[in-house]
Amino acid sequence: MEAFQGFSKDQLLNRKNELIKQYENYKSQNLKLDMSRGKPCTEQLDLSNGMFDYSKNLFTEDGADCRNYGFLDGIKEAKALFAKIFNRSADELIIGGNSSLNLMYDLIAKAFNHGLNGFEKPWSKLSKIKFLCPCPGYDRHFAITELFGVEMIVIPMTNEGPDMDTVEALTAGDETIKGIWCIPKYSNPTGITYSDSVVKRLASMKTKAKDFIIMWDNAYALHDLYDTPDRLTDIFDEARKSGNPNRVYMFSSTSKVTFSGGGLALMASSKENIAHLKKLLAIQTIGYNKINMLLHTRFLKDPEHTKAHMKKHAAIIRPKFEAVLEILDKHLAGKGIASWNKPNGGYFISLNVLEGCADRTVKLAKEAGVTLTPAGATYPYGKDPYDSNIRIAPTYPPISELRMAIEVLCVCAEIAALEKKLA
Secondary structure (H helix, E strand, O other): OOOOOOOOHHHHHHHHHHHHHHHHHHHHOOOOEEEOOOOOOHHHHHOOHHHHHHOOOOEOOOOOEOOOOOOOOOOHHHHHHHHHHOOOOHHHEEEOOOOHHHHHHHHHHHHHHOOOOOOOOOHHHOOOOEEEEEEOOOHHHHHHHHHOOOEEEEEEEEOOEEOHHHHHHHHHHOOOEEEEEEOOOOOOOOOOOOOHHHHHHHHHOOOOOOOOEEEEEOOOOOOEOOOOOOOOOOHHHHHHHOOOOOOEEEEEEOOOOOOOOOOOEEEEOOHHHHHHHHHHHHHHOOOOOHHHHHHHHHHHOOHHHHHHHHHHHHHHHHHHHHHHHHHHHHHHOOOOOEEEOOOOEOOOEEEEEOOOOHHHHHHHHHHOOEEEOOOOOOOHHHOOOOOOEEEEOOOOOOHHHHHHHHHHHHHHHHHHHHHHHHO
16 A cells, blocks of 8 residues: 555645644653563563572472572473473573573574584684574664674564575575574564474475574563463474484573573573583583572463463563554555564564655654664664664553553654655
């Protein structure tokens, strides 16, 4: 649909003047609304305060003292819990500190400094390294690879996941392409869950680089908004069947399950990959926070209790997602100037405004007191080639502030579109 199809120039000018009045009214209110990051709200964090009730006895079931050194890859109870949740065996897991992003960074650093299992040489010894980056995607993934001097290649996202025709063509012919970033369930920010076909093709595709890895950031595996969650095919099973058992490194955490600043992170891969990493990790640390592991294990208990806990999260944030979608539908639908996803889970809504208008929209919102994730953040180097994508993070603000922020955002998006149409 063409932008403002059927509107005369006079009608567009009148509409613009009407919106400018609304905009100036918002500016006069001195708003300070922040939607820049996808953080849990205080009510969500409060759900896990009961974890501290389990702190009187800090010994594992086997009698090990969690206040002391040891257990490099995590205590037995924590590994058993997450092995059940993610359908892995205990020797395919490493339980880390509070940040899965730290584990991802650390893995890339190890790939450069020492090489991972099966590598002929560390990546630092090679003249060029490239990574595939499905977009819109997660800015912190891109920041890691940019820091290490990796050339990033944008891969378009479809409704089923990354464009696999492009991925397969590139990896089959270029030995310098060493990996791909993936958020396979409720992808950040599009909310897409990879289809069975995409997962199978990623696991089985032929790559010219023998040391090609999949960075499988399963951050939103547990974050369903509704009782009919998306289903994600097990990529480890598919990789094993295809003869690529060492290709996948999966990451997740409880940062949005319990406490963002005090959760648990985990990494899963083949037994051979984990054994190799443990040798390197033994030089780096004597072990992560075992007290935190023990408290989490006692609080979350098992997959069933964890799922019940996540339903409490959903009950808090689902109305926020629905409020955003209601307001977008009310103000932007049918004008040909914006489109957005309606996610079944995760933490974000992806808004695509009229091409060439995202940066202007975000700046207008900022001037009116609404802080959004910077335009371009969902692409490598912070450069959206279409200048159209804006990531909406509904979870943190109170719903009253959220509704106000999205009302302002809609006005700004339409003003930016009218400016372009009338230029």
